[in-house]
Amino acid sequence: MTVTIFGATGTVGRQLVKQALFKGYKVIAFGRNVFTTDFPKDDNLELLQGALFDEEQVYDAVKGSNAVLSAIGGAFDGTDKARSLGMKNIINQMDKAGVERIVALGGMGILNADDGTLLIDGENYPQQYVPVGLEHKKAYEHLKASNLDWTFVCSPDIINADATGEFVVNADYPPTPNKYKINAGDLALFMVNELEKNEFIKLRVGISN
Template sequence: MKLTVFGASGGVGRQLLDQALAKGHDVTAVVRNPAKLDGKPVRVVRAADLATADVGTLLPAVEGADAVLSALGPPNNAAAGVASRGTRAILAAMRAAGTRRLVVVSAAPVGTTPSPGRPNPPRHDPGDGPFLRYLVYPIVKAALRPQYLDLAVMEDDVRDSGLDWTVLRPVQLTDKPVTGAYRTAVGQNVPGGRYVSRADVAHAMLAVLDRPDTVEQVIGMAN
């Protein structure tokens, strides 16, 4: 497949790039700093700031792609907005190019995070047990509220895009190696899930490309 990867120099993005290349895919990577991908056998498109990038800048990256995969996400509260604004630019470029398949990474707590498109989400995710529901997520969501709102707004835009999208919502990320043994749940978080590796998130992003049943679905994932 011809794949375009956004956020290719980040934690999930680097794993995605390596795994896609190992599978023989033809990869275009969109990054701020091409030097971070020196030595990688990929076509590199530089986008200094996705939030302000116009369609003309991103069109060459997505034109002719079989799928676009985005690992964009705010690394901290100060960077909140990068996912929603960047994804909005990606969606505009994809529509202009006629490219339809999109896979994006979000996060497990987003399912219960209010957003303009979902002002009254469920108070609790059915996959979350009492420990996560009443102890962990209230603390995490209070501390990282700007980041989760950014991802929630991103999901709003993806759902309304008219494209063939899949949203992956992993739990807490680790740097452990790929296993392929993670669990997934359609439309909710994975019961009992606490951790999953960035490498396995990348593996799942590639795996859903061959699964038409994942189109227009939100999928929770955990180990």
């Protein structure tokens, strides 16, 4: 399998690269700073420097891949549109290239509350997470409107730690129990495995250690 990874230089992205290579995948790591990031040495790893908003560069990154993993990050104040507009460009270029499968990283606020509304719309949702949550919401809306086989992983606070293999998931709602945190390694482990398992096609996923 050939996998293109967006956001490859971030905390989760580096874990995605490591775990995809461990599975024997050919990995295309895309980003602005891929040549200055300490990736593992591996013949199956191709570094592709480019900008997320550049249509031609993103098309070249996904062309010929079997699937896409996205761990796009950025500022939390809502001024960084990488999560929403970047996702829109990825979707458009995947359509052009005939690539159908994507597992993307979002935030917990896009999961359903018990009343069926989104957590981010609740009165008690932490206000400091609203701006970035709205970016995740737009990314989710782009995925939902697409023809792709998408999975949107809506994570709580991400801890910079390796995989333990011990985590819980739930479709469209927060998992039980919910500790409101997840190791970056476990997040990547779930995302890479979901490429093969396909248990959450066109679904959001709540996850917690």
